[in-house]
Amino acid sequence: MSHSLQHEPAQGVTPTLRLRPDTGKPNVRLRKQSDGAYRRHPDEIKEDCLSQPSEQIKLDISVADYRVVSKRDSEDTVQRMRESMKDIPRSKRAAEVKCEIIQIIVMPQLVDMRYLQTATDDVIERAVEAHFVYSSIYLIPGLSLAASMCAAFHRDWSWNARGVYYRHYYSPHWITGDHTLWIPTIDHDMFDHPQERPRRERAQRLLRHALDNKRWTKSEYAWEADAWSDVFGQIRDDPALAADKRECYMNMAEVYPVSATLTGKSEMAKRIPDASIGLATFHPQHYQNAIASYELDSERLQALTLHRKTSLISDPRLGESDLVYPFLVYEAKGWSGDPRDARLQACAAGATYLDMLDALARHPGPSGKVEGAYQFAGSRSAQVFALTSFGSHWHIMVGYRRPRLKREHAGHPGMSKTVYLYQRVWSGLISDERKAWELLSLIDQIHEWGVTTFRDYVIRHLRSWHKFGRMVWKGDAERMRAVLGKDAATSGQFIIFSLPSWADGFGTDFKAELRQKSGRLMLKRLIDEQAGEPSITCVQGSCRARGYKCFSPEDFVRHCSSVHDNHSGESGRSVVKEVFDQAASDMKETLQELRANCYEIGPEADTSCAEQAWTMVHDNTCIESPTRYN
Structure with a gap:
């Protein structure tokens, strides 16, 4: 016989809800830790992590020497503990010595799909997400840590020093008040709506290819090719946008081998993301097209890039102007790749694109001078999207640019002045139709934002730059005629121009090519402009x-x-x-x-x-x- 513990209220008696009195004290104590990718709110960050560490790493120390020093310090610490407990009886040591676990740092293992083929989707996702984040704490400059930890997290921490940070949980609290970010969203109730039928058909095709690639453990090329057709197909067909596997030149700051902080030196580095998506440019014969824009004229944008007084870079392939102001970058890895590498590569390229947008958003002026003020109230709100795929596991991140804050060790030697903050918007394993539909829904929203809001943002800021560019190129044409005479365009003579400042780190051949491009633009202006x-x-x-x-x-x-x-x-x-x-x-x-x-x-x-x-x-x-x- 079973007995019920519930009592029926008497008839005619209304039950009374009794609440416990408010004690005025929070029931949940917020646990504060070192800042890292898994923090959900700024209040979770320990304040003492922002102070100067008592033990500093020597900047010029090598990895081998640091291993020796770290091992010696560890042995000295153990010896001091033994000396301090020598006079304490064994029976009392547990009561006398207090140990506290401050934080546990886990070093994830690389995901090996040979052993996870039969695992559940949840197990695969947890393993991929852990390695995608990898370093659970950010760089604390100067802090002396174990040699093994410095070696394992050096790559992640070096990008922290350069200003690149990744937040695994999106929150508006990480966004400063002078920025406004647009975030795509998913309306789950629309999945069964009739108007979603075309997108669901695309999702079924994406799922079919993903399962086939997984079954036959295909290479990275297969995953990348399917992404171009199944995910970015509609973007490629849009005449207002341009998509390409395009090289990207970035000024890579050097870091110390142990501390991971900046040395003060840099070099020009070339990277090729698997996909960069930006705005398409036009030529005069295209102006009858309704989508053509005079501000996005290819030759005019190239002129802004090549002139020494403007140096406004619009195309990541420096000196060109075919794919301008990318707003989406994509990195693909097969199941045998490394998801962390995909994240770092995508975020690095996105940081370069954010620098291009920041330069565009400012008032035009001579290159190399103090940065001008922003043109409009919303000019700071430039953003890019960084996408990665590890096999069939996708990540969508949104990133924006801002000055380094106190919690990110602003003003500390060896740390950049600028931060590129990326937050995860969505991630998932394409193992069923619904996940594939969610990914395509977000991509389609980013597509629409790119051809409307983002394109209008770029065109609006380009107007003042084109006005300034006309002035400086016209002045150069007049000065050339002053030297070469009225027939400068047909004299066969020329004047060697100073190159823009961004070309300083390149070789002789590349500079010669830039001079030829600049000379062709000048020749056209000499023909078009009035005699000097x-x-x-x-x-x-x-x-x-x-x-x-x-x-x-x-x-x-x-x-x-x-x-x-x-x-x-x-x-x-x-x-x-x-x-x-x-x-x-x-x-x-x-x-x-x-x-x-x-x-x-x-x-x-x-x-x-x-x-x-x-x-x-x-x-x-x-x-x-x-x-x-x-």
């Missing part, structure tokens, strides 16, 4: 924005009278004529001086002489045409 003659440019009233060039004193007086209703008397005409004659005289003297120092500027001329001639023209304000007269 002494002139006066009106910048009054409606002429202030673009300027109106006048090639004689009479023309200038006539223009002021008809356009600005400014009728100059005899004294005004004489002042204009005096300014014009002085500009012509100064130009003539400077040309004579240039020809005396450099008889010919052309293919046979001495390079140093040509650069000297260019410097003289560039720095001599008396021949800067047009002469400003207000």
Whole structure:
């Protein structure tokens, strides 16, 4: 016989809900730990981790020497503990000596699908996620740790020093107040909706290929090829976007072999992500197309990249302008690969793309000067998406750029000033149709965001850069005519230009190629622009924005009278004529001086002489045409 412990309330009696009184104390104590990828909120971070470590690693120590020092320190610590417990009886040692486990750090093993083929999806996902994160704590600069730990986590910590951080759990609390991120979402109720039938058919095809690749343990190429067709197929078909396996040049900061902090040196590194997706560019013959944009003209963007005063990089393949401002990067690994490598490679490329967007978002100005202010209130809110796949296990991350904060050891020697923070938006194993549908749903949302919000963001910020670019290229064309004469475009001579600052780390052949591209752009402007003659440019009233060039004193007086209703008397005409004659005289003297120092500027001329001639023209304000007269 069983007895029930529940009592039925008497009829007519209403049960009363009794709550325990509020004690005013939280029932759950927040456990604080060192900052790392698994922290969900800034309040979980231990404050003492932000202070300067008492034991510092010598920066110039080698890995072998550090192993010896670490082993010796460990032995000394054990010896001191034994000495301190020598006088304590064994029966009392447990009560006298208190040990506390501060934190347990697990070093995940590489996922081997040979042993996980028959495992459940949950087991596979946990194993992949653990190795994807790998280092559960971030770099604490200068902290002396075991040699084995420094060796195991050196790669992850070196990217922390360069500013790249990964958060395994997305939270708006990690986003600073001056940023706004757009995040794709999944509406699970839509899975059975009739309008989702096309996407579910795509999901079934993606699942079929994923299971086939897993069954036959295919190489990384098979996974990558299926991603291009099954996941990114609609993006490739969009004429407003460009997708390619495109090389990416990044300025890679060097780190110390043990401490993983920055040495202060850097070198140019070339990486090739498996996919980069950005905006498509156009040529004049495309302007009849409704999606073509004058701001995304390929030649105009290349001109901004190659000029020394703008140096605005828009294409990760430096010097080109076919795939500009990528907003999505993808890295694929087969089951025999390393998911952590995919994350680090994707985040590194994404950091380069964020730097490109940050430069675009600022007011244009001479390259190499102090960074300009942001153009608009929302200019800081640039973001990119980093995607990785390890076999059929996918990750989607969103990343943005900001200054380093105190909790990230801002101001500490050997740490970058900028942080590229990535948060996981979604991850899953493509083992059923629903998971495949979720992935495609998120990708389609990112696709729509890229051709609308992101594209509008780029076009809006490019307008001021194109205006500045027209000004500096026009000035160079006029200076070239001042040196080479009116027929500079057909003279067969040229002036060697200074290259943009980003080209300093490249070799001679690459620089020569950049000069050829820059020369072709200059030749076109020499043909299009007016001949270089002494002139006066009106910048009054409606002429202030673009300027109106006048090639004689009479023309200038006539223009002021008809356009600005400014009728100059005899004294005004004489002042204009005096300014014009002085500009012509100064130009003539400077040309004579240039020809005396450099008889010919052309293919046979001495390079140093040509650069000297260019410097003289560039720095001599008396021949800067047009002469400003207000």
